[in-house]
Amino acid sequence: MHWRKTLQLVDVHCEGEVGKVITGGVLDLPGSTMLDKMNYINEVDDSLRRFVTLEPRGCLQMSVNLLLPATTPDADSGLIILQSDKAHPMSGSNCICVVTALLELGMVRMEEPITTVTIDTPAGLISAQAHCSEGRCTSVKLDMVPAFVDSLDRVVEVPGVGSVNLDIAYGGVFYALVDAEQVGVEITPENAHKLAELGAAIKKVVNREIEVQHPVFDSIRGVAYVMFRNRLADKLYQTCTTLPPGRVDRSPCGTGSSANLATLLARGLVAKGDRLISRSIIGGEFQVEVRDIGDIEGRQAVLPSVTGRAWIYGFHQLGVDPDDPLADGFTLSDTWGRG
Secondary structure (H helix, E strand, C coil): CCCCCCEEEEEECCCCEEEEEEEEECCCCCCCCCCHHHHHHHHHCCCCHHHHHCCCCCCCCCCCEECCCCCCCCCCCEEEEEEEEEECCCCHHHHHHHHHHHHHCCCCCCCCCCEEEEEEECCCCCCCCCCECCEEEEEEEEECCCCCEEEEEEEEEEEECEEEEEEECCCCCCCEEEEEHHHCCCCHHHHHHHHHHHHHHHHHHHHCCCECCCCCCCEECCEEEEEEEEEECCEEEEEEEEEEEEECCCCCCCHHHHHHHHHHHHHCEEEECEEEEEEEECCCCCEEEEEEEEECCCEEEEEEEEECCCEEEEEEEEECCCCCCHHHHHHHHHCCCCC
């Protein structure tokens, strides 16, 4: 065996959504901010992302979290989320996985009953309050970045679907949010493939016809995901985020739940202090709270908190063999879909 590089990873999932964490093998990346480092992956050198997320080492139903030295003294660690299409600035479920791994592996000192961990992400600083007991991280509450509405009730024509009314909002990345009843598909496990295909089709049209850009971070632009939602009760929402190239989030989705919260605030349906439940396609739940209301560049913004749980289930090591012809990774449509 002759490896020119090795990576150590811990296997973690948050309510069923896999968020592996690279704990060793990458010292740092070029860039003065986490956003710069994310852009370096997306624009200059994508080899690490491809190596860990694509086959034969990766699979569609997972993310990989890259830990880096924080670019600000206020943070304990830097974080970039690597997914099948590109590196992304923020993810609630992945951040919960990372905080759980940092504490349970002793990379950040655990203090019971609550440990505060600050994560430096390309979307901004995330403060996490981890509830800890007997050496276990039992839940993580994330104070998310400001979430805001870009536009409400936009209508797009989607081939094979027809007119779709949607909201566009930011919760750490940009979302197109669609009421599931519009497309006539219930958010159930047996409809996961159908929802994934619908989400991919809607996202393609939205990004072709509608331009969105963060008012502060110029390089955060375009709709990253389509979230289907279903209001089950006054404070209970069923959510299903669809991710490229064609799968659904197993968790209730922290950034998507934050984006949804922003649309509810814009419509006057929530107020400061309100708490909701976001329930995933497989029944996992996040608690979502309006911790405060502010603004970002003149736009009303909600300051959300998202609480969820994660579990470590394994450890593994990856190596780069210089003779491996598939070190760049590959995808096939039998599992990755037409996307």
